[in-house]
Amino acid sequence: xxxxxRRVVMLRVLISLFLCLSLVAxxxxxxxxxxxxxxxxxxxIRDGRLYIDADVEFxxxxxxxxxxxxxxxxxxxxxxxxxxxxxxxxxxIVVKKQQTWRIIYNALTRQWRVGTGDLxxxxxxxxxxxxxxxxxxxxxVADLDTLDADEPYQxxxxxxxxxxxxxxxxxxxxxxxxxxxxxxxxxxxxxxISRDAPPH
Numbered sequence: 001x002x003x004x005x006r007r008v009v010m011l012r013v014l015i016s017l018f019l020c021l022s023l024v025a026x027x028x029x030x031x032x033x034x035x036x037x038x039x040x041x042x043x044x045i046r047d048g049r050l051y052i053d054a055d056v057e058f059x060x061x062x063x064x065x066x067x068x069x070x071x072x073x074x075x076x077x078x079x080x081x082x083x084x085x086x087x088x089x090x091x092x093i094v095v096k097k098q099q100t101w102r103i104i105y106n107a108l109t110r111q112w113r114v115g116t117g118d119l120x121x122x123x124x125x126x127x128x129x130x131x132x133x134x135x136x137x138x139x140x141v142a143d144l145d146t147l148d149a150d151e152p153y154q155x156x157x158x159x160x161x162x163x164x165x166x167x168x169x170x171x172x173x174x175x176x177x178x179x180x181x182x183x184x185x186x187x188x189x190x191x192x193i194s195r196d197a198p199p200h
Contacts, residue, residue: 038187082155
């Protein structure tokens with residue numbers, strides 16, 4: 001029988017060993033940490049509305065890529081939040097929007113389709129389909145009337161694989177595999193609006 005002190009020491013050694021093995025296993029699977037990121041966010045004023053253009057760096061591989069190539073539909077959601085800073089109270093959220101894209105491969109027609117809402121466009125390859133998400137253009141997030149001129153605004157944006165929209169068996173896979181946990185960190189940006197000039 002081990003004494004109480006020796007059992008505590010052995011337990012600590014086993015926990016440390018388990019943590020080290022977990023870190024090694026995580027490093028050997030999925031994409032490397034920090035591989036996904038939003039490179040640029042640009043607010044644009046056009047036709048009385050605020051639009052977002054963004055460039056995103058990410059790739060899909062492993063189990064996720066295999067599932068998509070077998071016809072499993074996947075969903076990517078972009079989140080954007082814009083706040084007005086108030087020194088006397090909590091920050092005021094003026095914009096909180098989401099947009100979801102669906103990518104699916106039809107094995108019979110050998111055609112990729114990507115779209116949002118009811119709009120779906122054909123693409124010749126998975127990379128072509130992903131390019132729509134890597135180069136987000138003209139995402140309308142607010143009417144100009146809801147924003148004040150010459151007011152400093154702070155925003156943030158991210159893009160993530162929306163596992164909540166997957167079929168239930170793949171939600172389980174997503175929970176257990178880092179390959180399905182694709183998401184960019186939040187990207188911060190600031191801007192103000194002049195009625196006579198674009199955001200800056």
